[in-house]
Amino acid sequence: MIKLILVDDHPLFREGISARLSMHQGIDIISEAENGRQLLEQLTTCSPDIVMMDINMPDINGMDALEMVKEKYPSIKVIMLSMHDDKEYILNVIRAGAEGYLLKDISGEEMISAIIKVYEGSKCFSNEIAEILAQDTNQKNDVLTTREQLVLRLISHGYNNKKIAVELDISVRTVETHKRNIKQKLMINTTSGLVRYAIEHRLDK
Amino acid sequence: MIKLILVDDHPLFREGISARLSMHQGIDIISEAENGRQLLEQLTTCSPDIVMMDINMPDINGMDALEMVKEKYPSIKVIMLSMHDDKEYILNVIRAGAEGYLLKDISGEEMISAIIKVYEGSKCFSNEIAEILAQDTNQKNDVLTTREQLVLRLISHGYNNKKIAVELDISVRTVETHKRNIKQKLMINTTSGLVRYAIEHRLDK
DNA sequence: GTCTATCTACGGGTTATTACTTAGAAAATG
DNA sequence: CATTTTCTAAGTAATAACCCGTAGATAGAC
DSSP states (O other): OOEEEEEEOOOOHHHHHHHHHOOOTTTTEEEEEHHHHHHHHHHHHHSSSEEESOOOOSSSSHHHHHHHHHOTTSSSSEEEEOOOHHHHHHHHHHHHSSSSSEEETHHHHHHHHHHHHTTTTTOOOOHHHHHHHHTTTTTTGGSSSHHHHHHHHHHTTTTEEEEEEEHHOOOHHHHHHHHHHHHHHHTOSSHHHHHHHHTTTOOOO | OOOEEEOSSSSSHHHHHHHHHHTTTTTEEOOOSSHHHHHHHHHHOOSSSSEESSSSSSSOOOOHHHHHHHOTTTTTEEEESOOOOOOOHHHHHHHOOOSSETTTSSOHHHHHHHHHHHHHHHEEHHHHHHHHHHTTTTTTGGGGGGHHHHHHHHTTTTOOHHHHHHHSSSHHHHHHHHHHHHHHHHHOOHHHHHHHHHHTTTTTO
């Protein structure tokens, strides 16, 4: 029997997943949680084999919860769920050590076989995700250096050059240089365009 | 027997809702669709009492589909579903003539009673929504004039003043004036901030 | 040790944006 | 018909952003 905890802030999703997994005898949902905080509380008294968790949740979100679970309970396998087939997310999830990453619109069979695979020690990522990873790993986003990403984030929050300079404690001229390089790398030539890019590619958080 | 069509691009949501509504004998899900296009096709051969539809969907989204359904089949009641408790959405949905607007995280009982209410001719909006509407209906967004919204949209697409002027065939000085007024009304003082605002409040489409 | 990437920063000049004011024409509202 | 709103536009001056190159310091890779 595979013991599983389900974490999602939407009851509807939890019900939907429950309905699916109940079709399979070998999987037992021993508990449910609405967010990362609840999950961590439950883990003090409860030992699941697998945690299946949404990425987007209030309070403590899925990414943070993933990192905390992996730190405190490295033997618990974690499968992340997401609406978004987004490269940035996926890379972070993989780096954080999740055993699986599934898009929410997969079929029940796929979900069950993923859980079993992960339980048996493999990793499992949605087909779409393999494709996404294959696409442009060395493209666009990775070209931005840490500092550039930081500057871009501040830009996306509506900071002007001077504020960014103050915030990062560097010269306005340096901010200008970073900004110029970012624009060149992303082939975007207005600040507004950068804001849009940052938000769309989730580089603003 | 209330005949209902369920429209959502995520099978999981449809399953979750089905599971809930199956508890009630008086509701019959006669069909499901993944997006607005499929819904419209189905409506040529199928006559539901109520369409229950997600707002965010690929291809033809919920808002557009709502308008089309209301135009072609005004007798069909429509309940919109959304993850977001977003004022802009709600106002648009109400203006477009939907009979209901529910947040996806309501309970099964609430959902059933909403369907029955709507079937009987009332309108039904989530409690949260009434609160949201009560909040600041006369605030922020409604103060932007048509022209200002247009300018804001172009700003959010990365246009600079000159390009906007060319696009709208007005003087750069006029664009400056509009922009200044927008900033004042929204109490935002950078262009980047405007882009963010526009995207977050969905004024960029 | 050399090479490369990254972060830092400036000079000099050009262009864009902003701040503050004012104001006419047209349309909608009363 | 009077009033208000909206869209239009400009003067003037200050400020910010952008474009071009250049370059030192530091850390990591080969």
